[in-house]
Amino acid sequence: MIDFQNVIDTIHNNLKDEVFRGLVADYIPELADIDVQNFGIHLRLLDGQTFATGDWNKKFSIQSISKVLTLAMALPMYPENLWQRVDVEPSGNPFNHLSLLELENGIPRNPLINAGAIVIADILVSLLKNPKEDFLNYVRAVVDDHTITFNLEVAESERLTGYNNYAAANLLKAYGNLENDVDVVLDFYFHQCAIEMNCEQLSKAFIMFANHGTCCLKTNQLSASQAKRINAIMLTCGFYDEAGEFAFEVGLPGKSGVGGGIVALLPNHFTISVWSPGLNDKGNSLLGMQALEQFTTMTKLSIF
Numbered sequence: 001m002i003d004f005q006n007v008i009d010t011i012h013n014n015l016k017d018e019v020f021r022g023l024v025a026d027y028i029p030e031l032a033d034i035d036v037q038n039f040g041i042h043l044r045l046l047d048g049q050t051f052a053t054g055d056w057n058k059k060f061s062i063q064s065i066s067k068v069l070t071l072a073m074a075l076p077m078y079p080e081n082l083w084q085r086v087d088v089e090p091s092g093n094p095f096n097h098l099s100l101l102e103l104e105n106g107i108p109r110n111p112l113i114n115a116g117a118i119v120i121a122d123i124l125v126s127l128l129k130n131p132k133e134d135f136l137n138y139v140r141a142v143v144d145d146h147t148i149t150f151n152l153e154v155a156e157s158e159r160l161t162g163y164n165n166y167a168a169a170n171l172l173k174a175y176g177n178l179e180n181d182v183d184v185v186l187d188f189y190f191h192q193c194a195i196e197m198n199c200e201q202l203s204k205a206f207i208m209f210a211n212h213g214t215c216c217l218k219t220n221q222l223s224a225s226q227a228k229r230i231n232a233i234m235l236t237c238g239f240y241d242e243a244g245e246f247a248f249e250v251g252l253p254g255k256s257g258v259g260g261g262i263v264a265l266l267p268n269h270f271t272i273s274v275w276s277p278g279l280n281d282k283g284n285s286l287l288g289m290q291a292l293e294q295f296t297t298m299t300k301l302s303i304f
């Protein structure tokens, strides 16, 4: 049996004094003041054992990590039509890229770039009675924790500065791939990105992907096949134009957010969350990538 506590403590020690930690995302003004020294790791095994170190219990903005959770909520409700509105190919482009490459006939390349996530947001806005509340309650139910909330300042900060996302949503609307008003869909999207969690909550939220779709939800669980597909999308698209690098260095399906969180998982085994707000030039947590590389190298636990 691997001494997981020792492994994550060693990784934390190896990296905690690193001087070059990347830059916090300041294009969302409300995220610009986060202390770049924060660094936490939380590991959850499928049998419920947990191991944690550093700033694992501080909350941060999950940002694009939410795109996997909206997809997981939408897919069982809209299983056939969803893949007609968004493709499943890696993009090789940054998350906010607008080129027609990403929007072939108005169909975004995948659900984890912003344009694709905005289509998924539109699907949820159409399907849910109270979209923001219903999605927040879904996340709370998945984690079994009713303290999870939106950071309304972050959502507002993004609304005021989200010109790229307005451009993407308008383009999707022009192509006929948004059913609802641009403002309504983006209000939902900015709120989903502004959900706050700590590393422990994030590890719990992603257990369903390590567990063939099964989690503590009473309804709307993913099927094993849907969980497999979402894992494939995380592996190929979860880190934008650095997805190849993440597979190469770490070898796990996972998802990053510009809040500095990364969550990754090994089906049948574990989920692991790392938070360090400094980002590399692709918008992924710099220390987070290094920590996960060390984790899969030290434990030899990866999909490869």
Ligand code: GLN
Residues within 6 Å of the ligand: 062, 063, 064, 065, 095, 096, 114, 158, 165, 193, 256, 257, 258, 259, 283
């Ligand atoms: N809310 C951010 C945006 O839309 C999410 C980006 C990210 O985390 N990569 O720009």
